[in-house]
Structures are given as C-alpha cells and as structure tokens.
Amino acid sequence: MDDAMTALPLVFDAPRRGMPPRHLADLTREEARAAVSELGHPAFRADQLARHFYRGVTDPAQMTDLPADTRDALAEAMLPGLLTVVRHQTADNGRTRKTLWRLHDGALVESVLMRYPGRTTVCISSQAGCGMACPFCATGQQGLTRNLSAAEIIGQAVAAAAAMANGELDGGPGRLSNVVFMGMGEPLANYARVRKTLDALLTPAPYGLGLSQRSVTVSTVGLVPAIRRLTEEGRNVTLAVSLHAPDDELRDTLVPINTRWKVGEVVDAADAYAKKTGRRYSVEYALIRDVNDQPFRADLLGTLLAGRLAHVNLIPLNPTPGSPWDASPLPAQREFVARLRAAGVATTVRDTRGQDIDGACGQLAASDSVGVPSVAVPVPSVEPPVELGAEGDE
Ligand code: SAH
Numbered sequence: 001m002d003d004a005m006t007a008l009p010l011v012f013d014a015p016r017r018g019m020p021p022r023h024l025a026d027l028t029r030e031e032a033r034a035a036v037s038e039l040g041h042p043a044f045r046a047d048q049l050a051r052h053f054y055r056g057v058t059d060p061a062q063m064t065d066l067p068a069d070t071r072d073a074l075a076e077a078m079l080p081g082l083l084t085v086v087r088h089q090t091a092d093n094g095r096t097r098k099t100l101w102r103l104h105d106g107a108l109v110e111s112v113l114m115r116y117p118g119r120t121t122v123c124i125s126s127q128a129g130c131g132m133a134c135p136f137c138a139t140g141q142q143g144l145t146r147n148l149s150a151a152e153i154i155g156q157a158v159a160a161a162a163a164m165a166n167g168e169l170d171g172g173p174g175r176l177s178n179v180v181f182m183g184m185g186e187p188l189a190n191y192a193r194v195r196k197t198l199d200a201l202l203t204p205a206p207y208g209l210g211l212s213q214r215s216v217t218v219s220t221v222g223l224v225p226a227i228r229r230l231t232e233e234g235r236n237v238t239l240a241v242s243l244h245a246p247d248d249e250l251r252d253t254l255v256p257i258n259t260r261w262k263v264g265e266v267v268d269a270a271d272a273y274a275k276k277t278g279r280r281y282s283v284e285y286a287l288i289r290d291v292n293d294q295p296f297r298a299d300l301l302g303t304l305l306a307g308r309l310a311h312v313n314l315i316p317l318n319p320t321p322g323s324p325w326d327a328s329p330l331p332a333q334r335e336f337v338a339r340l341r342a343a344g345v346a347t348t349v350r351d352t353r354g355q356d357i358d359g360a361c362g363q364l365a366a367s368d369s370v371g372v373p374s375v376a377v378p379v380p381s382v383e384p385p386v387e388l389g390a391e392g393d394e
Pocket of ligand 1: 138320
C-alpha cells in the first residue's frame with residue numbers, strides 16, 4: 001500500500017473551536033421552553049418555533065402565529081441560520097441532488113438527497129471532515145475539522161424534508177422517508193450530538209420529523225464502545241458497519257480504527273445490537289480491485305457472517321483522485337456475490353447514485369474547501385470528490 005495514503009493519524013478528539021451558536025434543535029423540549037421563558041416570552045412560543053423549524057420555515061416573516069414585533073428577535077435567538085447553501089448539483093435526471101453547505105465558521109459539509117420509486121433518502125454529514133483516516137475515502141483523507149452541532153446535523157435533514165415537500169426534486173412534491181449517516185464524518189465519534197439528532201428524526205411534530213426507526217441508518221467504522229452504548233440507549237435505528245475486509249491484517253490498513261477494535265469485536269458488538277433491536281445490520285464492503293475482492297476473502301467473509309443477523313452491502317469502489325485503487329471489475333463482483341450467497345449470507349450490490357457529481361460513496365469532501373480555517377491535517381492538493389451513498393436496498 002502507498003505510504004502517502006496511510007500516514008494520517010486517527011483523531012478522536014475534535015477541536016473545540018468553531019462550534020455554532022445555540023439553536024432550538026440542540027435543546028430538549030423542556031430546555032427550549034425554558035430558554036424562551038428566559039428571553040421573556042411565554043414558553044409555548046418554543047413549540048411554535050419548533051413547528052416552523054421542522055417544517056423548514058426560515059423566514060421570520062412567515063411565522064405569522066408569533067406576534068409581529070417578536071418574530072425577528074425570537075428567530076434570531078432560537079433559530080440562528082446555521083447552514084448556508086453554497087451550491088446544489090443535480091444528477092440522475094434531477095432525482096439526486098447534492099448540496100454543499102457553508103457553516104458559520106466557514107467549514108463546508110455536504111448532504112445528498114436521492115429519490116427512488118418507493119422512498120426518498122437523504123445522506124447527511126455528522127462532522128466536518130473525518131478523523132478515521134480510511135485511505136480509500138475522500139473525507140477520511142481530509143482529516144477532522146470539527147464535530148457538527150446537533151442542530152447542524154438535524155438542519156440537513158430538515159432542509160431535505162422541506163425540499164421534498166416543496167417539489168424541488170424532479171418528480172413533484174414528496175416526502176422524505178429515510179436518513180442515512182453516510183455523509184462526511186464518523187457519527188459515533190460525535191456520539192452525543194448524533195444521539196440528539198436521532199431523537200429529532202424520530203420524534204413526531206412539532207419537535208421532530210417523525211421518521212420511523214427502521215428508515216434511519218447509522219453507519220460506523222466500528223467504534224465498539226459507542227456501538228455498545230447505542231445498544232443500551234437505543235433508538236432502534238438500523239446499524240451499518242463499514243467492514244471492508246474480513247481479516248484483521250487487511251482491515252488494519254483499510255480501516256485504521258481496526259488497530260484498536262478488531263473484526264471479531266466489531267461483528268460481536270453489531271450482533272448484540274441486532275439482537276436488541278431485532279433488526280439485521282448491514283455490513284458495508286467497498287470492492288477494491290485486487291485489494292479485498294479475492295475469492296478467498298469472499299469465503300472468509302461468508303464464514304465470518306454466516307448465521308449472524310447481517311446483510312452485506314457491496315459498494316464498487318468510487319476511486320478518489322490520486323488514489324492508486326480502482327473498483328473491482330464486474331466478473332470479480334459477481335464471483336464475490338455468488339460466494340457470499342452460497343455461504344448463506346444475504347448480499348446486495350449498492351446502486352451508486354450521483355457519481356457524475358461526486359455524490360457517490362466516499363467522495364464527499366467539500367472539494368472547494370480552499371480558504372476554510374485550517375483542518376487537523378493538510379487539505380489534499382487534489383480536488384477530492386465526495387460521496388454519499390445510496391443505502392442498500394432492503
Ligand atoms: N464514517 C461512517 C460513514 C462513512 S461514509 C462509516 O465509515 O461507516 C459511508 C460508507 O461509504 C462507508 O461504508 C464508507 O466506508 C464508504 N466509502 C467511503 N469511501 C468510499 C469509496 N471511495 N468508495 C466506496 N465506498 C466508500
């Protein structure tokens with residue numbers, strides 16, 4: 001493996017600088033009502049503000065159930081604008097849209113909205129950059145800038161729900177049905193804020209989007225203690241584990257966190273999660289030509305997962321600029337699938353949306369990040385793509 005691609009350190013502790021102002025979506029209902037009272041308004045104004053926020057209303061003038069002379073002050077104090085659209089890019093005949101967002105400190109993150117026949121999914125970012133250093137992932141190569149606040153994460157889903165309601169994606173007005181944490185960042189490295197985000201996604205109006213547990217997927221490199229914590233505190237959302245190799249020797253290089261928590265520990269933690277929730281987890285596996293796509297590795301993966309509550313989601317690699325790696329050729333993909341299925345493991349190959357807008361898995365890197373405050377590691381000189389994947393079909 002190319003040294004230049006493995007030299008990044010693992011970063012767990014995000015820089016503290018840069019966190020945005022407090023927002024209603026960072027607070028519980030009780031906290032929001034207390035905050036509004038402290039500002040000298042009746043507590044129920046918090047519920048009204050929440051309803052506007054989760055419906056995607058951002059202009060105080062449209063908050064007509066608030067007294068006209070309080071709208072601006074209340075909105076400024078409780079609903080500060082945290083996400084500014086830098087640009088939208090569409091693909092797949094207008095059914096995929098990637099949005100580049102600028103945060104209050106200039107950091108950039110991306111989300112991708114994908115419309116399918118029976119559902120619409122938004123792929124959201126939980127951190128600006130990522131500290132997990134996976135060498136095949138554009139975001140991983142950027143390093144970690146900072147954690148997003150709960151409101152910054154929730155805001156991406158709210159914007160997606162509003163875009164669907166307003167008919168901004170081809171196909172007319174619709175409803176956001178699914179959220180996947182497969183954008184930039186490692187969600188379980190920003191645990192508390194992601195946990196708050198799950199509450200907001202699942203809570204019915206006015207304090208949330210009212211999505212169903214099974215339609216929300218948290219994807220992780222395999223932070224075992226955080227998986228166990230999620231199991232205990234659970235919101236019973238779907239779990240996806242980015243495995244990418246069945247053996248520790250290879251996984252140590254592809255998913256560097258494996259040097260801390262091994263393959264066996266990760267699948268054991270995922271099993272416990274599945275047992276608790278009664279729902280299969282997905283195993284994400286990017287097929288990389290001649291790196292992890294050999295028939296013997298398919299057999300190893302089959303042996304590892306047979307009998308577990310797991311489903312394998314194969315993702316042909318989206319090569320990132322400057323990477324020596326490529327996607328597995330079709331015959332190798334087919335052989336890999338056949339061997340897994342022969343072992344009795346449910347397997348699908350991911351339909352990758354938005355490749356022409358760098359909106360595919362592993363390519364989300366907010367590529368015009370020139371001028372952003374410095375990140376934990378140097379920004380690569382190449383323009384990384386980003387991506388966000390379509391989640392696997394159920
Ligand atoms: N940190 C989380 C979310 C990352 S993005 C995680 O690791 O699970 C979601 C998925 O895209 C992960 O499975 C990730 O490994 C995968 N991915 C990253 N870069 C990729 C690439 N270049 N090609 C294909 N999949 C990639």
